[in-house]
Amino acid sequence: MFSFNHILWILLSAAFAYSLVLMFLRVGLKKAGLVMCGISILSEGSKILSDMVPSTLGGMHLDPQCLPFHLCSMLLFVVFYITFSEDCGKRQAAIDFTSVMGTMGSILAILIPTNGTEFNTVYPYQCFVYHAGLLAFSLYLIIGKKANLGRKAMVRNIVIILVLEVFAIYINGLLATYDTNFLYVVRPPMENLPILNLSGGWHIYFLKITLLGLLAIVLFHLPFVLKERRENGSDK
Numbered sequence: 001m002f003s004f005n006h007i008l009w010i011l012l013s014a015a016f017a018y019s020l021v022l023m024f025l026r027v028g029l030k031k032a033g034l035v036m037c038g039i040s041i042l043s044e045g046s047k048i049l050s051d052m053v054p055s056t057l058g059g060m061h062l063d064p065q066c067l068p069f070h071l072c073s074m075l076l077f078v079v080f081y082i083t084f085s086e087d088c089g090k091r092q093a094a095i096d097f098t099s100v101m102g103t104m105g106s107i108l109a110i111l112i113p114t115n116g117t118e119f120n121t122v123y124p125y126q127c128f129v130y131h132a133g134l135l136a137f138s139l140y141l142i143i144g145k146k147a148n149l150g151r152k153a154m155v156r157n158i159v160i161i162l163v164l165e166v167f168a169i170y171i172n173g174l175l176a177t178y179d180t181n182f183l184y185v186v187r188p189p190m191e192n193l194p195i196l197n198l199s200g201g202w203h204i205y206f207l208k209i210t211l212l213g214l215l216a217i218v219l220f221h222l223p224f225v226l227k228e229r230r231e232n233g234s235d236k
Contacts (some may be wrong), residue, residue, distance in 0.1 A: 005117035009124060013110050013132035020136035025144055032140055033083030039133035040076040043126050044068070050122050064175050069168065069182035072105045072134055079137065092148060097157055099147035100220050102138030106131040114189050149224035157217055165210065184209065 024032035052060040068074060078094050085091045115127040141147045168183035181187055185206060188196045195212070198205050 003117060005119065006113055009113065009117050009128050010110055013128045013135075016129070016132040017136040017139070020133060021139050021143065024136065024140035029144070029146055030083065032137060033079060036079050036133055036137040037083055039130060040079060043130035044076065046122055046126055050126075064178035065180050067175075067180070067182075069171050069180075071101055071164065071183060072109055072131060074164070075102050075105070075134060076130075079134075093153075093156060095141055096147050096149060096153040097160055099138050099141040100149065100153075100157055100217060101161070102134045103142070104216055104220060106135035106138065110135070112189050112193075149221050150228035151221075151225050154218065154221035154225060157221070158214060161213060161217065162210075165213075 020035070024035070027035075047066055048062060051063045051066040053063050055061045068076065075098055078098050082091060082094050082098065085094075109131040110128060113124065113127065115123040117124055142149070147153075165183060165185060168185045171182055172180050172186050181189075184196075187198060187202075188205065188209075191197075196205065196209055
């Protein structure tokens with residue numbers, strides 16, 4: 001899993017993300033969002049150029065497995081919303097969701113390279129550059145105090161991720177012919193993973209990935225929830 005190429009990609013991604021966070025902290029949310037929108041356009045544009053497949057009736061269509069229904073892929077639309085929408089409650093909810101899911105999802109995507117780690121194909125570049133950018137943007141939202149990750153945001157993020165999980169079950173069912181695996185609700189992202197495997201059957205796997213996801217969200221929010229409680233207690 002952690003080959004030389006993979007370790008090199010991790011180091012490059014960390015350096016890129018670190019540099020972007022420093023830049024984002026200097027330029028502010030609007031410009032940070034524009035940079036992340038540019039990274040998203042480059043990633044999706046290269047995906048369309050490299051993943052078109054012949055259509056049965058002529059012409060080409062995008063490989064259904066490359067549709068933006070993975071969590072990190074869906075967040076690119078949220079980034080556009082954050083960047084171009086007015087300051088409001090819905091925008092704040094989008095910021096809160098992206099800061100948590102973008103951080104965790106990007107780290108997992110970088111650690112589990114489903115698109116390979118070669119340097120002579122475009123797919124690893126799509127994966128690592130995009131996720132390093134998303135990681136930087138998500139961390140900026142937290143470090144720059146744009147995100148509000150208290151109890152209310154935690155509950156809302158849990159509800160959203162559960163809704164998306166059900167949505168993914170339906171999408172994968174509709175696209176079963178193409179063997180899609182959005183949000184990894186069909187099977188694990190890679191074989192031979194600890195805990196996340198099909199050794200106990202699909203229902204056990206689905207329960208494990210759901211519970212692990214919810215636990216990760218709670219643990220991510222926990223320091224912010226405890227800080228919120230302390231501050232609310234000191235105000236009384």
